[in-house]
Amino acid sequence: MAVHLSEPDRLLPVPGVRLCAVAAGIRYKDRNDLVLMELAPGSECAAVFTRNAFCAAPVHVARDHLAREAPRYLLINAGNANAGTGQPGMHAALACCAAVAEVGHTRPERVLPFSTGVIGEPLPVERITDVLPAAIQGLNPQGWMAAMRAIMTTDTVGKGISEQVALSGGTVTLTGIAKGSGMVHPDMATMLAYVASDARVESGLLQAMLGRCADQSFNVITVDGDTSTNDACVLAATGASGVAVESTEDRDAFEAALLRVCRYLAQAIVRDGEGATKFVTVRVTGARDAREARVVGMTVAQSPLVKTALFASDPNWGRILAAVGRAGLPELDVDAVTIHLGDVRIVVDGGRAPEYTEQAGQRVMDQAEIMMTIDLGGRGHDQAEVYTCDFSYDYVRINAEYRS
Structure with a gap:
């Protein structure tokens, strides 16, 4: 049982972000295990990934796609890591991106894939692609709670948090979800985290902020000393609020809020560490x-x-x-x-x-x-x-x- 941790009652929608959780039957029965997240046009995105040399196929693909252009969709599956799967795993990750691009009317390079679960087993691509039309149809701003639960593996509690911070141009929202319970150690750990805000933040600043906050949160936790093949932490800024993070004061306030969100999620992972009592x-x-x-x-x-x-x-x-x-x-x-x-x-x-x-x-x-x-x-x-x-x-x- 998690140590002094319970699921949030609700998570605030982030203007410019829509999500849908669906059941693809990848590993689990009678539960959602696939999440599609849509970012509004013009959104900026930053990410940090595992440094495990055997990083999973989706990590390779997500890194490559993010370096090319800003993503429009994030696809997250639970139950299969698509790690240790060689070239077939790469083809599977790319096939999933292509399928999302087709139903989402965008380019495959604008899709970032993420996987968590069992290492070394082939990713059941058809199970994923079969439910993508339903995922596209089900996208909605209120999908955070369902997404939080759908990405869980050995987690016992869903992990999520929302914050609002007042900046000089107005108030912006940050909402984040994460999963992780075992194989948790810095550089990151069987850990996926997704944070989004409706603030407008320049891409270089967004990446720098995420790097600093991840270093003080996700990279100072350990459950068992094992570093996963699949870790990723993504930060998206949609700009939908029209509030820009530009002045030193606004930068400091926004980064402080981001650090609180990241630190809460990181500590929640430890509190829900496999078998943890303390x-x-x-x-x-x-x-x-x-x-x-x-x-x-x-x-x-x-x-x-x-x-x-x-x-x-x-x-x-x-x-x-x-x-x-x-x-x-x-x-x-x-x-x-x-x-x-x-x-x-x-x-x-x-x-x-x-x-x-x-x-x-x-x-x-x-x-x-x-x-x-x-x-x-x-x-x-x-x-x-x-x-x-x-x-x-x-x-x-x-x-x-x-x-x-």
């Missing part, structure tokens, strides 16, 4: 730079020994200490490092804090949300936060039963 923030302070802080945070956050101790509610501070020590920081003064679990200091001067008691540590570890703070002893003034969850018996069960 949501954990690892905050690292006193680092020479943000990269160093993130390395330490991620080393602790993805440690199986730390994560199993979290599941057991076991205040086994030695595992945290060991993870910090193997993070590879040059010239780390271990005697200057301090570690806190919540408000409880557990490590100081290279060992257990003299005032620490197992009862105090247990009180923190029994909580569903835990803050772990690691200060590196004044090596610098930078800090970073990483978000993770515990490893439970259910994580093993889910991944033994579900073929990735």
Whole structure:
């Protein structure tokens, strides 16, 4: 069960965006598993993708198409990753784009394909193309909730959020949805995220904003340390509000709202991590730079020994200490490092804090949300936060039963 996470009651429509979710029968029965998203003419689009060398066919195609021109349609399927499928997989992704282009009266290059699900199985193209006419007919601005649910795989909760932000020219809307539960680790993770706004944003600025926000959200989460073949995060700006993001103040306000949306979606993925019973923030302070802080945070956050101790509610501070020590920081003064679990200091001067008691540590570890703070002893003034969850018996069960 997800940790303190529930589906949104509603998601705000974004002028210039229409969506439809349909059942193609790709893997699942009696549920929608295919989403078609239409962007109004003149929309700008930015994206970041997985860096996994075995990235899926749709990732290759989407990158190529996005580099050529702004997309008109996004096609997202759940249940089949179309990864590890070689040239037939490329042909399948391109065939889906061509089919969308035909029913949508546009060029195949203006269609971006996305897939999530089982790796190594052929994509059932005909099942997808057969339902595209219905998807086109069903496009509507209120389709966000259905789309949010249709892209789920091992997720237990739909993940979505809407925000409105006041800019100098008026108020704009941001709505985002995401899926992800396992195979989650930076650069991105079995994670798809789609955010749209009715603001008018120049394409270069849109890409820069998305890159920075993804780096502070989707790239600081880990469920299991595995980086997926299919990750993608897309940001579309339709301009339908007529409100331009141009001044420094408007840029800052819009990017801050975008970061809130991305961070919420990223943390929602961790809260719904496969088998998760705890949501954990690892905050690292006193680092020479943000990269160093993130390395330490991620080393602790993805440690199986730390994560199993979290599941057991076991205040086994030695595992945290060991993870910090193997993070590879040059010239780390271990005697200057301090570690806190919540408000409880557990490590100081290279060992257990003299005032620490197992009862105090247990009180923190029994909580569903835990803050772990690691200060590196004044090596610098930078800090970073990483978000993770515990490893439970259910994580093993889910991944033994579900073929990735």
